[in-house]
Amino acid sequence: MTPEELSDFALELPEAVDDEAFGPGAAVFKVEKKVFAILQDASEDRPPQVTLKCEPDLALHLREQYAAVVPGYHVNKRHWNTVVLNGTVPVEELREMVEHSYDRVVAGLPKAVRERLRLLRTV
Template sequence: MNIEDFREYCLSFNGVTEGYPFDEDTLVFKVMDKMFAMVDVESFERINLKCDPVKAAMLRDLYQEVTPGYHMNKRHWNSINPKGDLDDVLIKEWIEDSYNLVVENLPRKKQKKLEKMEEKEED
């Protein structure tokens, strides 16, 4: 996976915005103002994704490219090396999981707003 494919895939989800809230190298993707993915655009050596804590630990055991979230809550975030041997389909699955995990934990009001945005897109 390359940085362009990663960015395009993150932006394909409903209600996603991107920005540089920390510095000029760290691109952050948010849904309804909640972060679900971040990446260093200069090196593209690490993608940080939110993950269920049990699944996060399991993925770290299964894949050498998956480590505890760099500069993040190690329990809830994983760092993935996109330049390793991982299949792009698998990385995309984890991006989608991260997005869905954040959406599921949004306040109901924000979830409804997101649903309305999606309905408008479908029209």
Template sequence: MDQQTVHEYLVNKPLVKVTQPFSKEVDVYKVNHKMFATLALGNDENNDANGEPIWWLNLKCDPDEALALRDMFTAVIPGYHMNKRLWNTIILDGTIPQNEIKRMIDNSFDLVVDNMPEKDKKIIAAHL
């Protein structure tokens, strides 16, 4: 998945807002004011074969699954600038299948929503 496809998938989740509290180069995706993803350009040394920058996606994750995903995919690393136990960084270099990235996004969204008060969960569920 490329940056644009990931962005579209993220913003099509119910009640998602995009903010840039850290800098204009980092999009932060929130549901009900709670962050579930960030999307930013990777480090300077992370360019594709054409010299184009590779985007990095931070997602919340169950701690056990976070470790398993890091073992399965070289493009999944501990969360960059995040709690490394609860967040993974997905390097969008084309090595992870699109459906797997969508599954990780869905899990991150669900983890955040599951920790909300019941009334907020119902409002979000009504938009699914």
């Protein structure tokens, strides 16, 4: 999955927005002003990568399953994973990780907001 494809997919989620809260080179995807993904451009020494929120046990499992999944970069390493976008994680798995991150963030929102977003997702 390319960074552009990941960005397009993340923005398909209800009320997801993209901004550069951390400056150029890092797209920050939010729902209700809460971050669910940070997409970093490639640099001279590394390919592009995305940091996603994750349930702690699942985070450990994904790190064991894929070499491209490592503890979150500059975030709580228990609750976040960074995925190197080098083509080794299957596209469908990466989509599930993005959706899981979005769902984890939505779960922490007020009930009325969660319900509204749930309804938008089923439309």
